[in-house]
Amino acid sequence: MKAHEPGVGRSSADVRTDPLTGATSLVVPRWDVAKAANPAAVPLEMPPGSTPCPFCPEQMADPSTRAGEETARAGGDGGTRAWSAMSLRNRWPNTTDPDAAEVVLLTDAHDRHLLDLPLDDAEVAVALLGERAEAQRWRGLHPLVFVNHGLNAGSSQPHPHGQVLGLQVRDPLAVREVPALAPGRCVLCAPVRDGALVAQLDGVAIAMPVAPTVDYEQVVVLDEHETWDPRAVARGIGVALRALWSVTGPVAYNLLFHLDGHVHVHVAPRAARHSGYELAGIGTCYVDPDEATERLARAARAETDATRSDAA
Ligand SMILES: [Zn+2]
Ligand SMILES: [Zn+2]
C-alpha cells in the first residue's frame, strides 16, 4: 500500500462498511453536550500475575518452572542473553490439539512490549510469529496469529507474548477479506485514500480503516502484495502503538496478523468494554475517524522527526 499525502477531508456521522473486512461501524455524531462517563482510555489493569513470572528467562531456563516446552528460540547474543524471542507449547492449550497452541514470548524483558522494543528485537519477535504460523500450516492447520496486551485485551500474563494457534477452520475475518485481497483488485494495493494515512514508513504504511470497529483502530500494511517482511511489519507496529499511546495514554490492545495475500496487521485498542453493539457485529466510533487519523499522524510525525534529528 503506497500512500498519498493525507487530505483534509471531514467525515460526518454515518454508518460505514469496510471494503477490506466487511465490518459495519457507526460513526457517532458529535454531541453538543459533553458526556461525563466515557473515558478516552482506561488503565491497562494488568493482572498481578504470578511471582516469579513463568515467562521470564530465569523461569524458562528451568524445566521444573517453565511455562511450556520450547519449540523454537530466536535472537539472543550467544552469551548472557540466551534468546530474545521464544515459542513454546502452551501449558494451558486452548485448541483441541495440544501441539497447535503455541505461546510466543516476544521479548526476554518482562516490562517491555512491541511499543518500546528495539527494532532488531521486534523484528526477531515478528519473524518468529511468522515462522510458527508456517509450522502450523505445515501441520495442515490454519494459523491464527495474535497478540493480546493488557487485561482488557484478554491477556492473562503481563509478560508480552503472542499466540499462534493451528485451527481446523480459517478465521472468519480472514475468510471475509479474501475477495478484497484478490490479485489485480486488492484494496491494500490501492493508494491509501485521502485523509486516512497515519504514516508511510520504509516498506510499510499505517492507515485508518474505512470502518474502524473502535476508536483509534489502525491497520499496518506492507507496501507490496504477497511479500513477508518482518522488519517492516515490526517497524509499522512500533510506530502505530507509540502513536496510539501518545494520543490515548496507556491502553490495552489486540494485534491480529493476517499473513495471506497482502500481509497486514489489525491494531485494535481496547479502551472500552464490549456492549450490545459488538454482540450485534457493529463497531462504534465516538471520535471522528478523520480526526483520529490526524491525531495519530501528528504523533507518528513527531516521532519520525525526532528520530531524524537524533540521527543528524
Ligand atoms: Zn516475565
Ligand atoms: Zn495487495
Ligand SMILES: [Zn+2]
Ligand atoms: Zn485482515
